[in-house]
Amino acid sequence: MTETPKEKAHPAFDDQLLPCPTRRDVLTTGSIALGGAGACTLAVPFFDSLRQSEASSTLQDQTTIDVPLQDLSPGEHKIVVWQGLPVAIQRRTTGMLHALESPALLTLLADPQSRTRQQPRDAENLYRSIRPEYGVFITICTHLGCVPNYQNNPTIPASGGFFCPCHGSQFDGAGRVLRNMPAPYNLPVPPMHFIDDRTIRLGESLTSPDFSINSLQQL
Amino acid sequence: MKPHDQLPSPHHWLDERLPFLKPLCRHIVRFPVPPVNLLWTLGACLIVGFALMLTSGVFLSLHYDSHIEQAFASIEAIDRRIPSGWLLRSFHTGGVSLLFAALYIHLARGLWYGSYKAPRELVWLSGLTLMLLFMVTAFAGYVLPWGQMSYWGATVITHAIEAIPGIGRPLITYLLGENTLGAVALHRFFILHFALGFIIAAIIGLHILFLHGTGSSNPTLDSPHPVHKTRPFIPFYAFKDGLAVCGFLALLTGVIFFFPALLTKISNTIPADPLKTPADITPEWYLAPYFAILRAIPSRLGGLILALGSVAILFILPWLDRSPRHNATYRPFLRIGLVIFFAAFLTLTIAGLQRVTPLWLWLSRGSLAVWFFVFLVLIPLTAYQERHISSQKREMS
Numbered sequence: 127m128t129e130t131p132k133e134k135a136h137p138a139f140d141d142q143l144l145p146c147p148t149r150r151d152v153l154t155t156g157s158i159a160l161g162g163a164g165a166c167t168l169a170v171p172f173f174d175s176l177r178q179s180e181a182s183s184t185l186q187d188q189t190t191i192d193v194p195l196q197d198l199s200p201g202e203h204k205i206v207v208w209q210g211l212p213v214a215i216q217r218r219t220t221g222m223l224h225a226l227e228s229p230a231l232l233t234l235l236a237d238p239q240s241r242t243r244q245q246p247r248d249a250e251n252l253y254r255s256i257r258p259e260y261g262v263f264i265t266i267c268t269h270l271g272c273v274p275n276y277q278n279n280p281t282i283p284a285s286g287g288f289f290c291p292c293h294g295s296q297f298d299g300a301g302r303v304l305r306n307m308p309a310p311y312n313l314p315v316p317p318m319h320f321i322d323d324r325t326i327r328l329g330e331s332l333t334s335p336d337f338s339i340n341s342l343q344q345l
Numbered sequence: 346m347k348p349h350d351q352l353p354s355p356h357h358w359l360d361e362r363l364p365f366l367k368p369l370c371r372h373i374v375r376f377p378v379p380p381v382n383l384l385w386t387l388g389a390c391l392i393v394g395f396a397l398m399l400t401s402g403v404f405l406s407l408h409y410d411s412h413i414e415q416a417f418a419s420i421e422a423i424d425r426r427i428p429s430g431w432l433l434r435s436f437h438t439g440g441v442s443l444l445f446a447a448l449y450i451h452l453a454r455g456l457w458y459g460s461y462k463a464p465r466e467l468v469w470l471s472g473l474t475l476m477l478l479f480m481v482t483a484f485a486g487y488v489l490p491w492g493q494m495s496y497w498g499a500t501v502i503t504h505a506i507e508a509i510p511g512i513g514r515p516l517i518t519y520l521l522g523e524n525t526l527g528a529v530a531l532h533r534f535f536i537l538h539f540a541l542g543f544i545i546a547a548i549i550g551l552h553i554l555f556l557h558g559t560g561s562s563n564p565t566l567d568s569p570h571p572v573h574k575t576r577p578f579i580p581f582y583a584f585k586d587g588l589a590v591c592g593f594l595a596l597l598t599g600v601i602f603f604f605p606a607l608l609t610k611i612s613n614t615i616p617a618d619p620l621k622t623p624a625d626i627t628p629e630w631y632l633a634p635y636f637a638i639l640r641a642i643p644s645r646l647g648g649l650i651l652a653l654g655s656v657a658i659l660f661i662l663p664w665l666d667r668s669p670r671h672n673a674t675y676r677p678f679l680r681i682g683l684v685i686f687f688a689a690f691l692t693l694t695i696a697g698l699q700r701v702t703p704l705w706l707w708l709s710r711g712s713l714a715v716w717f718f719v720f721l722v723l724i725p726l727t728a729y730q731e732r733h734i735s736s737q738k739r740e741m742s
Contacts, residue, residue, distance in 0.1 A: 153584075157587065161587070171432045172400065172401075175408070175427055175428055175430055175433055177428045179422075
């Protein structure tokens with residue numbers, strides 16, 4: 127075996143490169159740019175697949191449900207599921223109605239007049255309901271989305287009321303949040319109307335037909 | 346203009362904390378590559394193809410449901426209802442064929458040019474390990490749609506493993522988690538398939554690390570290492586690899602968009618039915634050679650041993666072939682041997698996709714005999730002869 131003569135190192139091994147962009151630099155930059163564009167294009171179907179598909183949006187199937195009320199005695203409440211959301215329906219006693227009207231309670235509330243759009247027009251009253259006797263609320267705390275329990279706070283007039291176990295927000299019997307609570311808004315009232323005296327239809331408001339859960343300030 | 350491998354100043358912060366970063370970068374950028382032909386670009390194609398499989402697999406797993414009742418429907422939903430789901434699944438099902446094609450050619454290149462020989466045994470062994478893991482992963486993945494082919498393919502393979510005397514049956518029950526192929530097994534196949542993707546990624550890292558330990562083999566006569574002719578990886582071979590990857594991706598998209606029928610078997614569009622074996626049951630082409638071996642041997646255990654053995658002899662190849670020569674182009678007997686081995690491999694692949702006829706059975710048996718003859722007889726003998734010649738030459742000089 128003869129020894130191969132040592133060749134000079136290839137210029138690309140040399141640290142002293144040319145001071146200005148060379149043809150190679152142009153090619154490199156162009157290739158990287160084109161490759162980057164290709165990678166971005168390739169990413170499109172990947173991100174597209176994360177989009178909500180028609181297959182998974184089953185929530186829209188049942189936009190309205192009818193709830194019978196004859197099983198509720200005064201002072202009782204029940205929870206139904208509407209569009210995947212918990213909805214509390216309470217039948218108020220006259221004592222509760224009086225408490226809701228009492229000025230002592232109203233001064234404690236953050237939004238006693240229900241100015242924030244958390245209810246359809248026909249529920250913008252002292253009781254936040256179409257008929258004072260029945261209070262209907264989506265029991266999702268406007269703070270961070272926990273479900274408040276039906277629980278009366280002994281320090282305020284007994285209107286019925288809600289207490290959120292997550293961060294302690296308190297609401298009165300009309301779903302109105304008390305002052306200085308973590309929750310910024312009252313509990314939402316769903317769009318609804320009475321079909322007859324004993325049945326309520328959730329998901330459809332007669333006075334404001336376009337009102338939906340998307341119309342709420344905060345769900 | 347700074348030299349390519351000098352990190353810009355913000356990287357000094359990293360450089361002080363990760364002192365190996367700069368040598369590593371220099372190692373990749375200036376990695377000396379000998380003059381190699383286009384076959385050496387397949388490694389890059391495999392890495393890109395695998396990355397595409399891993400990414401599309403993770404995105405598909407978001408929509409796949411491994412419950413036995415929902416698996417088939419969730420695949421249908423991916424194809425029909427998930428936005429771009431059909432495309433992701435095509436990448437995945439088309440990618441596997443292209444990946445195996447590239448893998449087998451990559452392996453054949455290694456055989457032809459002696460890439461398995463010292464000092465690259467670790468590269469060779471890690472590569473074969475990757476091939477085995479690819480097979481297991483592809484098989485597990487094929488079960489997931491829970492169609493007729495999925496179910497019966499899995500049934501055949503589990504029964505083949507059952508043939509191992511003594512431990513076969515308890516092993517299969519243990520692996521499947523129940524006596525038959527059912528809900529528990531399907532979920533396990535899913536987790537196995539998912540986890541193996543990342544295990545393969547790690548072993549690809551090792552494969553590259555081993556390669557960088559010794560450098561690439563090359564197709565010239567003066568193998569293994571003509572250092573004085575090397576060029577830096579960047580830009581020379583990075584561009585060459587990039588070009589090949591573009592071709593690879595063009596081929597992949599060509600298959601996906603123009604020949605989608607190649608990717609799916611009709612029988613797998615029918616939900617799994619444990620009571621009815623499809624008439625046209627065949628494996629995917631990349632597993633067909635081993636299926637043909639299983640079928641050609643009249644004994645269940647014998648078939649399993651020979652199918653495993655056919656791969657196992659590749660693992661000991663670096664020690665079977667102790668010739669000083671590397672390149673089959675300049676090794677007349679090995680050249681003929683490898684050509685007939687490639688022909689035998691192709692014959693087995695085709696045989697595995699055909700219905701059983703005496704002709705295909707005997708062709709399979711013949712091919713299998715060739716496979717073992719080439720590696721166990723021809724290669725050791727020709728290596729012995731070549732060692733003898735080169736020692737004579739040394740004496741003469």
